[in-house]
Amino acid sequence: MRIDWLDDIVALLDTGSVLEAARMRNISQSAFSRRVQGLEDVLGMTLVERRTKPSRPSATLRAHEDQLRRLALELRQLLKEMHHESRTGSKLVIIASQHAITTSLGPEIINALSGLGKTHIRLRSANLDECQGLLLTGQADFSLTYRLLGEPPLAPGSLTEELVVTTEKLIPVFRGTDADSLLEGVDGGELNIVAYPADAFLGLAVGQHILPNLERLCSLNEVAETALSPAALQLSRAGVGVAWIPSALGRADLASGDLVDLSHSLGSLDMQLIASRRRDTANRLDENIWANLQSLAF
Amino acid sequence: MRIDWLDDIVALLDTGSVLEAARMRNISQSAFSRRVQGLEDVLGMTLVERRTKPSRPSATLRAHEDQLRRLALELRQLLKEMHHESRTGSKLVIIASQHAITTSLGPEIINALSGLGKTHIRLRSANLDECQGLLLTGQADFSLTYRLLGEPPLAPGSLTEELVVTTEKLIPVFRGTDADSLLEGVDGGELNIVAYPADAFLGLAVGQHILPNLERLCSLNEVAETALSPAALQLSRAGVGVAWIPSALGRADLASGDLVDLSHSLGSLDMQLIASRRRDTANRLDENIWANLQSLAF
DNA sequence: CGATTAATATGCAAAAGCTGCATTTTAGGA
């Protein structure tokens, strides 16, 4: 039984030639040639353009290349997952988690949820859009996202339902030894900051709600930019500039005094950690995960 | 060449028994039984639970039923689409359109875009969430959604880019003959309205930005509720109550006098019609559609 | 608990499909 004909097509797209694709699929050229013909026959369409000599994928194929690759990938992943579950008997629960969360509260959440019944937790890090997509397409069972306090909650009756796991602060931090001298120079002077790119969630949050206010007090100097909040933390710990990080991420360094929380002078943001799941799902095999998310406290 | 093994699995899920599934797939029971065994062999997992007599889909299968069905469906649709394109030589461009738009500006947009090169336009009506999902998963090439004027635009650098096709108003309308008498009774009195469900986009818009203000003037009487803006239009035309509809939807009736626009006394909402597409797509076969969307004027 | 019934599995032979090898056909390049 051959179930991997999609991979044949992807191989065609990857290599752009029948011969190369055959090599990639570990089969003789002649056999692969006939496979392609058989597929064309069944699908009722031309897959390769034979007018040219290293023959190329047909226009139709190329037009839908993205879709085909995506479906092939999703199918592979799903089967792998099912296979694993079937062998170990434990359900794999996938949580789509916004990048910033993966590195802050992610570990604690995994710890808190692991070992609940026969489940394995997998955190899948993605940006906000992607988390939404993963959830809606059933590729993730839950999503964890940040929302600024005050932003509108989910519309009632949407396809997903949500719950506030905890609230957290986005706080400005700086190396403990130099924090005082830094603050002295702020008013009317200059402030070195570690920024996030504008297209990241944290970049948007800081850029819209923090920096505009600060810019009226002093001139801001973007010394570094990174999309990774742990990197921002390291930079501020090294004295490069002030970084805004989720409080959970800085907990250890704040406790040890390596970092100092500058919220009172530079301003912080309140965020909610939102857990979401689809409403419709018929098979609620992971109801207790949801229940546990509700009762988590940080 | 058999490419439809996913349908075998779906048939198993549909019928819950091997015999019924075999019937559904038009194949003898014995042959299907062996197909299932072959699949189980290749996939390395149990598909049916044989301990019971009308044997049932295995736990693993049921746990991933949604995903399997979705992939099977998407695959079928994709192949059908490719087949059609391959036969007719014309590209099918799918536009995910918010329900409210499908019935208001949808027809005009289709007309405006049809016959652009060798393309066929298909409008796929969905709610806001679903439009987003369809776009992100490549199941739609574009999406058309409403956004209230003043709501935040898309974050820069997101996975999608957007453009404002036009602006439109959400206006209160009522049957032309009785509009005057209706308005007289409003102040301090009662107003019959046709409402949208709170979980629909229009329901959210009207419920949050219009009704709260009106409620201070008079008491509102929700005479009817429908998710379909054309139905709301008909109801208001029949004198049931005031309905808020996209202005494009009511254009004809407003021109003929059957409906009257009550914006000045009851308040209206400005909306933008937003077109979106993914950024990344490598194959820009429909660049001219996007260009035409930009230049559309209503 | 045994007989009955319905669902699933299996032995078997025919049919269909797939594969590799060797060879031919075809497109692109010199």
Place this chain on the structure above:
DNA sequence: TCCTAAAATGCAGCTTTTGCATATTAATCG
């Protein structure tokens, strides 16, 4: 026009799939 590399095809052997008839096995009912 000839040469080269890519794709197609004839062919024989091998594997898979299928339907039929039949055997097993689980549920049901007296």
